[in-house]
Amino acid sequence: MARKSKGNNSVTIYPDWCKGCGICVEFCPQKVLGLNDQGKATVVREANCIRCGFCELHCPDFAIVVKNKEEPVEVEMENGTPKPKAKAKPKAKGKGA
Amino acid sequence: MPRRKKRKEIFALGNEAVVEGALLAGCSFYGGYPITPSSEIMEIMAARLPKIEGGVFLQLEDEIASMGAIIGASLAGRKAMTATSGPGFSLMQENLGYAIMAEAPLVLVNVMRGGPSTGLPTSPAQADVQQARWGTHGDHPIIVLSASNVQECLDMTITAFNMAEKYRTPVILLLDEVTSHTREKIEIPNAGEYEVFSRTVPSMPPEWYKPYEETVRGVPPMPPVGSGYRFHVTGLTHDRNGFPTQRPEEIVELLERIHRKIDQFFYDIQLVEEIRTEDAEVCVIAYGSVARSAELAVQQARDNGVKAGLLKLKTLFPYPRRHQEKILAKARTIIVPEMNMGQISREVKRVNMGRASVRTINRIDGRIVAPSEILKVIMQG
Amino acid sequence: MSKFAGNEIIHQYLRHNKKFPHVLCAGCGHGIVLGTLIRSIHSLGIPKDDVVVVAGIGCSGRLAVYVDFNTIHTTHGRALSFATGIKMANPRLNVICLMGDGDALSIGGNHLIHAARRNIGVTALVLNNNIYGMTGGQSSPATPEGATTMTNPYGQLDKSFDTVELARGAGANFVARGTVFHVNRLEKIMVQAIERPGFSLVEAITPCHTQFGRKNKYKSPVDMYNWLKKTAITVERYNELPENKREGRLPIGVFVERDRIGFEEQYYAMQRQLLKPAAKGGK
Ligand SMILES: Cc1ncc(C[n+]2csc(CCOP(=O)(O)OP(=O)(O)O)c2C)c(N)n1
Ligand code: SF4
Ligand code: SF4
Ligand code: SF4
Ligand SMILES: [Mg+2]
Numbered sequence: 001m002a003r004k005s006k007g008n009n010s011v012t013i014y015p016d017w018c019k020g021c022g023i024c025v026e027f028c029p030q031k032v033l034g035l036n037d038q039g040k041a042t043v044v045r046e047a048n049c050i051r052c053g054f055c056e057l058h059c060p061d062f063a064i065v066v067k068n069k070e071e072p073v074e075v076e077m078e079n080g081t082p083k084p085k086a087k088a089k090p091k092a093k094g095k096g097a
Numbered sequence: 098m099p100r101r102k103k104r105k106e107i108f109a110l111g112n113e114a115v116v117e118g119a120l121l122a123g124c125s126f127y128g129g130y131p132i133t134p135s136s137e138i139m140e141i142m143a144a145r146l147p148k149i150e151g152g153v154f155l156q157l158e159d160e161i162a163s164m165g166a167i168i169g170a171s172l173a174g175r176k177a178m179t180a181t182s183g184p185g186f187s188l189m190q191e192n193l194g195y196a197i198m199a200e201a202p203l204v205l206v207n208v209m210r211g212g213p214s215t216g217l218p219t220s221p222a223q224a225d226v227q228q229a230r231w232g233t234h235g236d237h238p239i240i241v242l243s244a245s246n247v248q249e250c251l252d253m254t255i256t257a258f259n260m261a262e263k264y265r266t267p268v269i270l271l272l273d274e275v276t277s278h279t280r281e282k283i284e285i286p287n288a289g290e291y292e293v294f295s296r297t298v299p300s301m302p303p304e305w306y307k308p309y310e311e312t313v314r315g316v317p318p319m320p321p322v323g324s325g326y327r328f329h330v331t332g333l334t335h336d337r338n339g340f341p342t343q344r345p346e347e348i349v350e351l352l353e354r355i356h357r358k359i360d361q362f363f364y365d366i367q368l369v370e371e372i373r374t375e376d377a378e379v380c381v382i383a384y385g386s387v388a389r390s391a392e393l394a395v396q397q398a399r400d401n402g403v404k405a406g407l408l409k410l411k412t413l414f415p416y417p418r419r420h421q422e423k424i425l426a427k428a429r430t431i432i433v434p435e436m437n438m439g440q441i442s443r444e445v446k447r448v449n450m451g452r453a454s455v456r457t458i459n460r461i462d463g464r465i466v467a468p469s470e471i472l473k474v475i476m477q478g
Numbered sequence: 479m480s481k482f483a484g485n486e487i488i489h490q491y492l493r494h495n496k497k498f499p500h501v502l503c504a505g506c507g508h509g510i511v512l513g514t515l516i517r518s519i520h521s522l523g524i525p526k527d528d529v530v531v532v533a534g535i536g537c538s539g540r541l542a543v544y545v546d547f548n549t550i551h552t553t554h555g556r557a558l559s560f561a562t563g564i565k566m567a568n569p570r571l572n573v574i575c576l577m578g579d580g581d582a583l584s585i586g587g588n589h590l591i592h593a594a595r596r597n598i599g600v601t602a603l604v605l606n607n608n609i610y611g612m613t614g615g616q617s618s619p620a621t622p623e624g625a626t627t628m629t630n631p632y633g634q635l636d637k638s639f640d641t642v643e644l645a646r647g648a649g650a651n652f653v654a655r656g657t658v659f660h661v662n663r664l665e666k667i668m669v670q671a672i673e674r675p676g677f678s679l680v681e682a683i684t685p686c687h688t689q690f691g692r693k694n695k696y697k698s699p700v701d702m703y704n705w706l707k708k709t710a711i712t713v714e715r716y717n718e719l720p721e722n723k724r725e726g727r728l729p730i731g732v733f734v735e736r737d738r739i740g741f742e743e744q745y746y747a748m749q750r751q752l753l754k755p756a757a758k759g760g761k
Contacts, residue, residue: 016498017499018499019499019503019504019505021504021505021699022505022698022699022700023699023700023703026700026703026704027703053484056484056485057510057513057514058510058658058659058661058703059485059509059513060502060504060505060506060507060508061498061499061500062485062488062489062492063485063499064485065484065485065486067484067486075486075487075490077490078525079526079527080546081490081524081527082487082490082491084520084521084522126566147745147748147752148749148752150749152749153567153745157559157562158588158589159588161556161559162558162559162562162589162592163559165552165553165559165560165562165589166559166560166562166563166566168560169532169550169561169562169563169564169565169567170567171563172550172560172563172564173563173568173571177567191553192553192556195553321568322548322550322564322568323527323530323548323568323570324527327526327527327546327547327548327549328548328549329493329543329549329550329551331543331550331551332551332552332553333551338495340495340543
């Protein structure tokens with residue numbers, strides 16, 4: 001499923017937030033990313049991105065956003081809190097009882 | 098005087114009276130760790146609070162956790178307290194500083210016993226006075242109250258909660274073992290006969306709320322955690338949003354405000370009782386159980402024709418200097434009896450500045466200061 | 479793996495009036511823990527107003543200031559005691575503690591075992607980087623034997639705590655370990671920890687290259703993540719390994735799942751009992 005979207009994804013890096021730790025570069029399975037001469041991550045092969053999510057999930061500085069060009073995620077807000085995706089269970093929290 | 102409803106009378110220990118006062122003031126959270134001679138406060142709370150809707154009693158693993166828990170409860174909107182003695186008071190100091198910095202209202206009762214260290218667990222002392230003032234590190238304001246009899250234990254506990262809420266600050270109530278273990282008749286005030294003050298909550302939309310904003314009183318409103326006002330609380334020096342800061346002007350603003358909010362209300366905070374001080378040439382300044390002995394000594398001295406008076410301190414800090422100034426207009430001699438090596442007498446001397454002759458009576462042997470001892474010094478003039 | 483809350487969602491949980499990037503070092507695992515925590519809360523659909531993050535002191539504690547929840551940065555080691563007070567005062571809130579290994583296991587060790595014993599309904603996240611990060615790389619109770627630190631320049635002599643066993647022994651309701659390399663698993667664990675009543679503890683192994691890695695032969699932050707990738711193994715597989723193959727492996731997953739109700743629920747149930755008209759005058 002994820003793989004299908006190859007060629008369909010955009011990878012954005014916010015250089016102001018990137019600290020150049022290199023985690024995303026090292027572990028991207030498709031070698032989409034590289035480090036530029038300022039030591040910041042950059043996108044070198046966007047077309048190869050399979051939107052596996054590794055870089056987004058592991059960037060300690062929340063500096064990468066990967067999106068599907070065709071169906072970008074709309075962040076819906078409810079009372080200042082982003083609404084979880086459709087299937088999320090609004091069940092009573094054990095600890096909130 | 099308007100006719101008043103008869104008050105309920107009970108025989109109570111000083112420690113019991115503290116609990117009565119706390120509950121009247123709206124205390125609904127107690128967190129503590131047992132230690133003589135304060136334990137009765139905890140035990141009675143353990144019996145009473147669970148029977149009050151929403152009342153929480155918690156025995157923690159130590160005094161550090163006790164302070165942590167009541168600060169947490171305070172931030173969550175509760176009127177919270179703890180009680181301890183000497184060694185436990187020492188353990189509470191770090192989080193006491195946190196409460197000052199985070200401006201978390203709470204009441205800390207310290208029933209003083211002989212020290213240092215484990216000292217004299219069952220004997221009275223008043224040796225934590227300067228620790229109450231300066232026990233936690235850094236420049237800080239603090240309100241320290243005391244009580245000299247069982248009725249005052251009740252009244253001053255209510256006052257302590259009111260001041261804590263009004264000024265968003267921890268308030269320390271210093272008792273001594275004598276007062277806390279005396280049993281005597283006290284009156285429980287009826288509802289409406291005493292003031293109950295609760296913290297001001299914000300009255301603006303959450304996005305506009307700044308948790309540590311300058312206000313006229315210097316006391317920012319305080320919402321309970323989880324009520325829709327999301328903000329940051331920290332013991333780090335912080336800006337108006339509560340975020341840590343290193344900016345000189347913001348550091349100064351914060352520290353000055355937390356001092357000012359207390360200093361400028363000296364007339365509300367500094368409580369004393371003036372007993373025959375109007376014409377006193379020899380004036381005793383005392384607090385706690387020693388003030389009781391002093392009152393007797395002053396009466397006896399008056400009977401012997403000496404113009405003696407007593408300035409009984411109910412607030413120890415901020416030190417009621419204006420009241421001392423007033424007695425200095427007449428007094429040649431000031432006598433300061435204390436169950437320590439001279440802790441409030443330092444304040445007395447600081448204000449006196451060489452005007453009257455200051456004589457101290459210090460007991461450090463775990464015995465009370467008897468009226469006769471004070472009378473003897475009064476009679477020496 | 480296609481359905482995850484990406485950074486666009488994370489950004490909605492960050493405080494927009496705070497400066498980013500945050501103060502932590504490049505590659506510090508703590509940031510990943512924060513992201514994972516946000517994702518778990520998001521997936522549970524808990525409103526921001528109902529979340530209280532109570533942090534200790536350390537690099538780990540600095541995280542709290544960046545998230546748009548109710549955040550309380552306490553004193554070193556004492557987060558759990560503040561959290562206990564908050565939870566008892568208002569059991570409706572989801573209270574989550576962020577603590578470092580020094581914070582939770584050393585200075586706050588007593589509070590940790592008692593929170594677990596008491597089974598207070600708080601989720602404790604221990605960000606274990608095997609070192610005192612903030613103060614410059616001194617040994618913590620989680621520093622492995624033989625490691626070099628500022629206060630053990632000749633090698634750590636004493637044994638380190640096993641956080642999981644400690645929490646298990648103290649009676650925690652839920653105990654798990656994850657790493658910031660295995661984030662999806664970590665998120666799942668965190669969701670379970672937050673959902674489960676009573677005291678839950680999650681140990682998140684998070685590299686500190688600056689203070690631990692450099693002195694212990696990890697040349698870059700990436701080396702530390704490779705180390706996590708290599709050493710971590712699910713607890714199920716770990717248990718199947720013969721004793722002699724376990725050395726040096728780090729079991730991750732859920733270790734303890736008990737079903738005791740939280741202390742706060744117990745307490746308020748007792749209160750309701752006491753307040754029942756019939757029970758008046760009873761014990
Ligand atoms: C009472 C007290 N003692 C010592 C310190 C200094 N101190 C600040 S953070 C810290 C250790 C932090 O280590 P850890 O808890 O592992 O967090 P990390 O920085 O590694 O995330 C120490 C000792 C303090 N703030 N308060
Ligand atoms: S993981 Fe984040 S901070 Fe590190 S190099 Fe990649 S984008 Fe930059
Ligand atoms: S989503 Fe996966 S494939 Fe795409 S850039 Fe990130 S790590 Fe590489
Ligand atoms: S010192 Fe270590 S724990 Fe602290 S921010 Fe840097 S990498 Fe993270
Ligand atoms: Mg650490």
